[in-house]
Amino acid sequence: MAVRCRDAGEMLALPHLARMGIAIHPCGVFNYLDTQIAMVEAGEGIAIIPSFVLPACRNRKVSLSRLINPVVNLDFSWIRNRGKPLPPGADDFTSFLKSYIARWAGRAGLL
Numbered sequence: 001m002a003v004r005c006r007d008a009g010e011m012l013a014l015p016h017l018a019r020m021g022i023a024i025h026p027c028g029v030f031n032y033l034d035t036q037i038a039m040v041e042a043g044e045g046i047a048i049i050p051s052f053v054l055p056a057c058r059n060r061k062v063s064l065s066r067l068i069n070p071v072v073n074l075d076f077s078w079i080r081n082r083g084k085p086l087p088p089g090a091d092d093f094t095s096f097l098k099s100y101i102a103r104w105a106g107r108a109g110l111l
Contacts, residue, residue: 028044028045033049033050033053033056034053034056036049037049037053037056037057037060037062038060040062041060041061041062048067051066078094
């Protein structure tokens with residue numbers, strides 16, 4: 001299964017699969033990750049999905065396995081409407097979030 005426009009998971013996985021001699025031939029291309037999960041549940045194939053989608057799998061009849069070789073690091077980006085000022089408190093929240101993520105990553109041994 002694949003998400004339209006080559007999602008990040010697929011783009012990260014394809015070179016590693018190619019090195020192992022595995023070619024991917026998606027049987028379907030879907031716009032939504034939830035659709036991928038439903039198609040896997042229906043027995044139509046497998047999917048590589050980002051970990052933030054795992055809660056959507058809790059009540060599904062699917063099996064999950066963490067990909068550990070290669071380890072994939074996920075970068076976070078801050079996006080905003082550049083033509084509109086941020087609401088009051090947004091800068092404080094952004095500072096908090098950056099420091100929280102840094103502490104979490106440090107505890108997890110990612111930094």
